[in-house]
Amino acid sequence: MEIEADKKTVVPGRLAVDICGLVLKNPVMTASGTFGYGEEYAPFCDLNRLGAIVVKGLSLEPRQGNPPPRIMETCCGMLNAVGLQNVGVRAFIAEKLPFLRQFNVKVIANIFGETIDEYRRVTEILTRAAGVHAIEVNISCPNVKKGGVAFGAYPDAAAAVTEMVRGETDLPVIVKLTPNVTDITEIARAVESAGADAVSLINTLTGMSVDIERRRPHLANVTGGLSGPAVKPVALRMVWQVVRSVKIPVIGIGGIMTADDALEFLITGASAVQIGTANFIHPAATMEIIDGIEDYMIRHRIGCMKDLIGSLQTDGC
Amino acid sequence: MAEKPSVAIGQVMENRSVAPGHFLLTIQLPLSFATPIPGQFVMIRDPERGEPLLPRPISVYDFQREEGHAILNLLCRVVGRGTSLFSRLNRGSTLTVLGPLGRGFTIDPDVRQVLLVAGGVGAAPLAFLLQEGSLLKPDSGKRKVTAYLGAGTSELLTGLDRFQGFCDLRAATDDGSCGYCGPVTELLAIDLGGYDAKSTLILACGPAAMIRSLDLLLRDTRIRCQVSLEERMACGVGACQGCVVAIKEGEGRIGYRMVCKDGPVFDIGEILWNPSVDG
Structure with missing residues (x-):
């Protein structure tokens, strides 16, 4: 009852966040590769309510992805080796973007290239398209032979891709980082210096699973990326490290299933969060997470996201 | 729709x-x-x-x-x-x-003979098709339905009661405890010549080995065949792209289609069997 009474005094835009000039109505986005191009989840979610939709990774040409089997459930998580199957940037603009433009939601295009020049060309094409509000640069896919993590694991290569994309667009540039490195803060600092407006982390952790009856890997790609609740503590630790190492906003990703999980990331210092595997389990997960964050804000009498983000107390730790 | x-x-x-x-x-x-x-x-x-x-x-x-x-x-x-x-x-x-x-079965109006081919629990979607009524609705004319049900033993012929009395029934078991002794596709092979290729449609669901035998059996015929496939899935709605099946795209190219969204029902001729993956 108290919450109901309090809700009437909610300041409009209480959940709003500003990430490098990109104003989101709330800090909840969908993670790339887990929400298709938005359309897939429109029957279950009000897309207008989302902070942003990060679409499936786009490459210059369509990609057919890896052979099956591509996924395997593991303890409290799943492995995937999809290999960035996508329609290509041109088909995205022609066939998928018009659908997304009907909604009052920020669209973030996740991009991928095998070469630095491919990242540049995809950025160039997307920057001219109406209805793309930011670019998320994927330098962290563990499931492709060329590109992907080959750029994300090395500070110089990560900086070079970032600089190329930065120079090609006036849209906010978010760089998505891999956890499969010795020191993620080193990569974060490198892309910050190269002009990234924000970083998002983590992408999946490389993992493996074996069918003991057939003595074969469960995935045709042998290894895959681990996601889901199993990775959340690792993701949170890396967000904690990165928020203390860079000045740009950090977007937290990794095993967020509930509003409580999202709040852990926000309190730790993430300016926004992305919801991934949870969409597969509960198609309306994002809606419940948004509601849960709002209820928490009311319950704790927090007026705006700025007062929540990074409010972690560590004195005496 | x-x-x-x-x-x-x-x-x-x-x-x-x-x-x-x-x-x-x-x-x-x-x-x-x-x-x-x-x-x-x-x-x-x-x-x-x-x-x-x-x-x-x-x-x-x-x-x-x-x-x-x-x-x-x-x-x-x-x-x-x-x-x-x-x-x-x-x-x-x-x-x-x-x-x-997903996408269900589609039955063209010119189909006069429907053959339902099931292996084990694969009988489930075919039983629903038979019971749901659209297969034999009044405007479908004189359409005949014959079910070929296969399983390891008579006990494992699950869903049999949903076919018995609703269509012609041919059973096959590996141990011979009911009907033909051997794979259901062998039983179908014996009968196949008796069906008119042009007006017959096969709808099948069962283990991968059964679907592959069916593919081989039908390769030299012109009988239409739709199969319902299964695959590990995460989302079920076409977002994760985890449940793909390899498809022939012409000019020897391979494409991947999602079992959850593009299927689970596919034309059998589209499917590309990859021995190294399917075992």
Whole structure:
């Protein structure tokens, strides 16, 4: 009852966040590769309510992805080796973007290239398209032979891709980082210096699973990326490290299933969060997470996201 | 036209063992749940459990609307941890049901003879097709339906009662305990010459080995054939792209289609079998 009474005094835009000039109505986005191009989840979610939709990774040409089997459930998580199957940037603009433009939601295009020049060309094409509000640069896919993590694991290569994309667009540039490195803060600092407006982390952790009856890997790609609740503590630790190492906003990703999980990331210092595997389990997960964050804000009498983000107390730790 | 899918909270009305390792789940759903098309599936999950994490895709075996609610029946085989837990659900348990999902069977008006070919629990979507009525609706003319049901033993011919008396029935068991002794595709091979290739349509669902034998059997005929495939899935709605099957795209090129969204029903001729992957 108290919450109901309090809700009437909610300041409009209480959940709003500003990430490098990109104003989101709330800090909840969908993670790339887990929400298709938005359309897939429109029957279950009000897309207008989302902070942003990060679409499936786009490459210059369509990609057919890896052979099956591509996924395997593991303890409290799943492995995937999809290999960035996508329609290509041109088909995205022609066939998928018009659908997304009907909604009052920020669209973030996740991009991928095998070469630095491919990242540049995809950025160039997307920057001219109406209805793309930011670019998320994927330098962290563990499931492709060329590109992907080959750029994300090395500070110089990560900086070079970032600089190329930065120079090609006036849209906010978010760089998505891999956890499969010795020191993620080193990569974060490198892309910050190269002009990234924000970083998002983590992408999946490389993992493996074996069918003991057939003595074969469960995935045709042998290894895959681990996601889901199993990775959340690792993701949170890396967000904690990165928020203390860079000045740009950090977007937290990794095993967020509930509003409580999202709040852990926000309190730790993430300016926004992305919801991934949870969409597969509960198609309306994002809606419940948004509601849960709002209820928490009311319950704790927090007026705006700025007062929540990074409010972690560590004195005496 | 398929109706819009939704997520519903279902209540287990009955959970009955029908054969060793096979069970029939009867779930009560709100009336708002869309009517499935035969061949479509649902993703079910126990909301009380955090693990297993992912919902499991199960073909619709029967769907009825009653006063105030709908009743969904799922015929399942225990294959892993998820289905094993479902097999032990008690009456009154809740399940989240996402669906109906995927592309079902399509029957062209010129089809005069339908052959339903099932292996084991693969009988489920075909039984729904037969019971749902559109196969034999009045404007379908003099359409004949013959079911070829195969299983390891007579006991494992699950769903038999849904075919008996509703169509011509041919059974095959590996141990000869019912009908022909051997694979159901062998039995079909014996009869196949007796069907008119132009007006016959085969609809099949069963283990990968059965579908592959069927593919080989039909390769030199012009009989149309749609098969319902199964694959591990995460989302069921075309987002994760985890459940793909390799498809011939012409000029020797391979493409991948999602079993959840582009299927689970495919034309058998489209499918590319990859021995190194399928084992």
